[in-house]
Amino acid sequence: MKSSMKREIYKQLRSIVIISVGLALIPPILQFNNYFLLVLTYILLYAVIVSAWNIIGGFGGQLDLGAGAFTGLGCFTMGTLLLRWNIPPVIGVFAGGLIAAAFGFIIGYPSFRFGLKDVWYALATIALVVVLKQFFTVWEQVGGPEERYLPGTYGSLYYLKLPYSYYYYILVVALAIVLFLNVKVKMSKLGYYLFSVRENEDAAEMLGVDVRMTKLKGLMIYAFITGTIGSFFALISGYIHPTQFNTDISLQIAILGIVGGLGSIYSPVITTFILQSASEYLRTVLGGWIPGIHLIFYGAILMIIVLFFPEGLSAILNKVYAKIGLFSLKKEEKK
Amino acid sequence: MNNTLLKVENVTKKFAGLVALNKVNMEISKGQILGLIGPNGAGKTTLFNVITGFYEPEEGKVYFRDEEITGKPPHKIAKLGIGRTFQVVKPFLGLTVEEAVRVGAYNHALNEVEVEEIISETLNFLGLSKLRKRLCKDLNLVEMKLTTLAQALAAKPELLLLDELAAGLTPTEIDNLIALLRKVNEEKKITLCLVEHVMHFIMGISDYIVVLHYGEKIAEGKPEEVASNEKVIEAYLGRR
Amino acid sequence: MSLELFIQNLINGTLLGFVYSLVALGLALQFGVMDIINFGHGEFVMVAMYLTFWISLFLAIPGSATVVLTAPIFFVFGIIIYKLVIDKVIEAQPLSQIAVTIGLLILLRNFALAAWHAEPKGLQYQVLVGGFKVGDYVISISRLATAIVSLVVLIVLHLILTKTYFGIAIRATSDDKVAAALLGVNVKKMYTLVFGLGCAIIAIAASFIMTFQQVEPMSGMTWGLLSWVIVAMGGLGGLSGVLAAGLIVGIAQGIEITFWDPRASLAIVYLLFILLLWFKPKGLFGKR
Numbered sequence: 040m041k042s043s044m045k046r047e048i049y050k051q052l053r054s055i056v057i058i059s060v061g062l063a064l065i066p067p068i069l070q071f072n073n074y075f076l077l078v079l080t081y082i083l084l085y086a087v088i089v090s091a092w093n094i095i096g097g098f099g100g101q102l103d104l105g106a107g108a109f110t111g112l113g114c115f116t117m118g119t120l121l122l123r124w125n126i127p128p129v130i131g132v133f134a135g136g137l138i139a140a141a142f143g144f145i146i147g148y149p150s151f152r153f154g155l156k157d158v159w160y161a162l163a164t165i166a167l168v169v170v171l172k173q174f175f176t177v178w179e180q181v182g183g184p185e186e187r188y189l190p191g192t193y194g195s196l197y198y199l200k201l202p203y204s205y206y207y208y209i210l211v212v213a214l215a216i217v218l219f220l221n222v223k224v225k226m227s228k229l230g231y232y233l234f235s236v237r238e239n240e241d242a243a244e245m246l247g248v249d250v251r252m253t254k255l256k257g258l259m260i261y262a263f264i265t266g267t268i269g270s271f272f273a274l275i276s277g278y279i280h281p282t283q284f285n286t287d288i289s290l291q292i293a294i295l296g297i298v299g300g301l302g303s304i305y306s307p308v309i310t311t312f313i314l315q316s317a318s319e320y321l322r323t324v325l326g327g328w329i330p331g332i333h334l335i336f337y338g339a340i341l342m343i344i345v346l347f348f349p350e351g352l353s354a355i356l357n358k359v360y361a362k363i364g365l366f367s368l369k370k371e372e373k374k
Numbered sequence: 375m376n377n378t379l380l381k382v383e384n385v386t387k388k389f390a391g392l393v394a395l396n397k398v399n400m401e402i403s404k405g406q407i408l409g410l411i412g413p414n415g416a417g418k419t420t421l422f423n424v425i426t427g428f429y430e431p432e433e434g435k436v437y438f439r440d441e442e443i444t445g446k447p448p449h450k451i452a453k454l455g456i457g458r459t460f461q462v463v464k465p466f467l468g469l470t471v472e473e474a475v476r477v478g479a480y481n482h483a484l485n486e487v488e489v490e491e492i493i494s495e496t497l498n499f500l501g502l503s504k505l506r507k508r509l510c511k512d513l514n515l516v517e518m519k520l521t522t523l524a525q526a527l528a529a530k531p532e533l534l535l536l537d538e539l540a541a542g543l544t545p546t547e548i549d550n551l552i553a554l555l556r557k558v559n560e561e562k563k564i565t566l567c568l569v570e571h572v573m574h575f576i577m578g579i580s581d582y583i584v585v586l587h588y589g590e591k592i593a594e595g596k597p598e599e600v601a602s603n604e605k606v607i608e609a610y611l612g613r614r
Numbered sequence: 615m616s617l618e619l620f621i622q623n624l625i626n627g628t629l630l631g632f633v634y635s636l637v638a639l640g641l642a643l644q645f646g647v648m649d650i651i652n653f654g655h656g657e658f659v660m661v662a663m664y665l666t667f668w669i670s671l672f673l674a675i676p677g678s679a680t681v682v683l684t685a686p687i688f689f690v691f692g693i694i695i696y697k698l699v700i701d702k703v704i705e706a707q708p709l710s711q712i713a714v715t716i717g718l719l720i721l722l723r724n725f726a727l728a729a730w731h732a733e734p735k736g737l738q739y740q741v742l743v744g745g746f747k748v749g750d751y752v753i754s755i756s757r758l759a760t761a762i763v764s765l766v767v768l769i770v771l772h773l774i775l776t777k778t779y780f781g782i783a784i785r786a787t788s789d790d791k792v793a794a795a796l797l798g799v800n801v802k803k804m805y806t807l808v809f810g811l812g813c814a815i816i817a818i819a820a821s822f823i824m825t826f827q828q829v830e831p832m833s834g835m836t837w838g839l840l841s842w843v844i845v846a847m848g849g850l851g852g853l854s855g856v857l858a859a860g861l862i863v864g865i866a867q868g869i870e871i872t873f874w875d876p877r878a879s880l881a882i883v884y885l886l887f888i889l890l891l892w893f894k895p896k897g898l899f900g901k902r
Binding site: 232235237238249 | 426448452453457458464467469473476477478480481482486522525
């Protein structure tokens with residue numbers, strides 16, 4: 040029995056390695072210029088966060104809209120450590136993750152304690168984004184309405200002020216790690232407990248599942264990853280600003296997770312690549328002509344998918360996986 | 375040795391002024407099959423909710439193996455050894471049978487090897503092995519009910535509360551269920567407490583019966599005693 | 615902090631509170647009766663504000679007068695949205711409703727951006743301008759007018775819900791749609807009308823908001839969240855709850871502005887909202 044699980048993990052590892060190598064090869068093979076590289080880096084950034092969201096949202100069924108809060112906290116923790124005490128981002132990003140996880144606890148513990156669900160949990164978490172944004176706007180010692188530019192000369196490893204390709208490859212590794220974490224969680228007690236919470240909280244409790252604690256664990260793992268990876272928004276743009284507490288990020292992450300298919304590991308990530316690339320393509324082709332047109336399509340596509348493919352894109356992607364013989368998790372078809 | 379497994383002492387539960395349970399006392403002995411009956415709204419499910427920690431009673435206490443469990447959260451009560459199925463059968467629809475049972479198996483298993491053993495053993499015991507990989511939402515009613523039972527058994531309870539497990543089943547299916555539950559009781563040494571509307575079922579299986587009516591215990595005793603009790607007949611058929 | 619300033623801010627906050635109630639009213643009606651979670655509510659408000667702007671500009675009439683057109687137009691808009699989108703998720707789980715209406719939110723917001731660009735737009739033709747003095751305090755005419763309209767709409771809606779067959783059918787549907795259906799209420803038709811009615815109320819609110827505010831594509835987020843805050847606070851069904859919650863939010867903002875940074879006024883409201891969800895999950899006035 041044990042060996043079958045090992046075999047499963049190997050299989051998953053193989054899929055993850057294939058994805059990572061594929062992603063790593065895209066820029067040199069397609070001869071990406073800086074612009075394309077930047078676009079792809081942002082898409083990758085979203086993909087990592089969507090994959091983290093999958094743990095609380097996809098496995099645990101909690102409609103979290105706090106991603107914008109965690110990315111903002113990541114940016115500000117990393118940036119402030121760097122600006123004030125010259126602490127390098129290598130440490131700062133993880134500190135950002137920890138602060139984000141702490142805030143995950145602060146919002147999650149009472150929310151789960153008092154049984155907030157569905158729309159109310161979603162609203163509480165998105166309200167947190169706005170609360171933090173305004174506090175950091177008012178808190179002039181750390182935030183304030185002006186951009187605070189990160190120090191360091193271009194090319195400095197200490198300040199992580201690097202060409203986009205570096206960020207890109209760091210994020211490829213991050214995606215591999217988070218995907219693997221998804222696999223590990225999914226096959227562990229925590230994963231099954233999260234599923235049971237998503238399916239039926241009362242029944243889960245009666246089987247010995249500490250529903251509150253299970254949600255809290257899922258939320259904090261996701262918040263940590265989102266805070267850590269979210270600080271790359273600041274690293275890439277080179278400054279910190281309260282607009283990095285962005286409700287749009289919250290909405291996009293959640294919707295990509297839902298549209299990708301709750302609980303499946305690879306589909307949300309692949310969905311992110313497909314939809315974000317399509318949206319970016321439309322933006323470059325049509326955006327100069329009509330601003331926002333790419334997001335009109337984006338919104339329309341989301342609605343069409345939710346209305347007509349309630350299982351998410353994973354239902355379609357699973358057939359593709361089967362065809363090409365990749366990613367086929369034994370238990371892929373979760374929902 | 376004390377033979378009492380669960381003791382409900384003077385429990386009162388109110389909802390917005392309405393008394394759902396009024397000073398209810400009840401004892402379940404080890405190894406017993408106890409039937410809890412009463413007309414609609416008698417407070418049976420409320421009593422289950424108090425025992426399993428979903429509701430905190432205004433008054434009274436619940437003891438399990440001489441330990442007070444009043445006010446403990448359900449998952450702790452589950453850890454202590456009380457299992458339960460719900461009135462509306464809700465297995466985890468998006469999971470396979472094996473995965474649904476696995477959630478229960480984690481309750482007492484120490485490692486993955488043990489989890490696997492518990493799953494296989496439980497599925498075998500209930501004759502569900504063929505359905506292992508099937509999604510719960512594709513099951514029929516009987517299979518769903520057995521799956522929820524399997525989940526509860528995998529959690530290794532000492533006492534199992536079953537809320538209307540027989541509802542919606544045909545007489546033949548009920549007879550099979552009776553046989554199965556007896557097997558659970560005898561082979562696995564699990565004490566059972568059943569809430570049920572189907573009289574044929576409850577009278578056929580219970581050693582002892584407690585009757586609730588409007589939140590009060592109006593009778594208890596052996597099935598045949600209860601069946602001939604004036605108050606019980608009145609409660610079910612109305613005053614004549 | 616002078617006392618005068620504080621009182622002035624309280625007056626402004628109270629007037630604003632009436633507006634908040636009106637904006638939230640459409641949502642409260644739709645959510646209360648139909649159990650539909652519309653994350654795009656704020657974007658509806660934003661689109662209605664643009665509608666007011668354009669009608670006012672083309673017909674050269676004051677923004678407040680455009681309600682005669684915007685309300686019926688939005689009633690129809692609501693029915694179309696219901697038929698195209700809402701009807702398909704009305705029985706679905708909350709997650710699908712939220713996902714689909716977030717899609718709607720993104721679509722409407724960017725439609726506004728594409729069609730009307732990011733620069734804020736304000737009314738060209740106005741009659742409700744200036745203010746008058748009561749003692750030391752200035753009362754803005756546009757806000758006062760908006761507050762009065764809010765109150766009138768609330769009262770009219772209350773009368774519709776309590777006195778007409780349509781209103782009683784709505785309440786019956788809200789309480790128990792199966793029972794209502796058995797009594798001969800056409801639930802689907804009721805939903806369509808309620809959604810349309812909710813949107814008409816949104817349009818009335820939007821037209822009057824335009825008398826003292828500009829509109830931009832991002833305006834929706836704030837109105838949407840604020841409306842949800844008020845619905846959560848006011849509990850469901852009760853119009854007086856919605857009114858009280860709107861006033862509380864408006865006054866809380868007035869107090870915040872007096873004592874702290876105006877840029878954080880929403881932060882305080884949302885913080886109160888989160889605390890409320892935790893400690894008073896049934897809203898301030900019961901029932902949810």
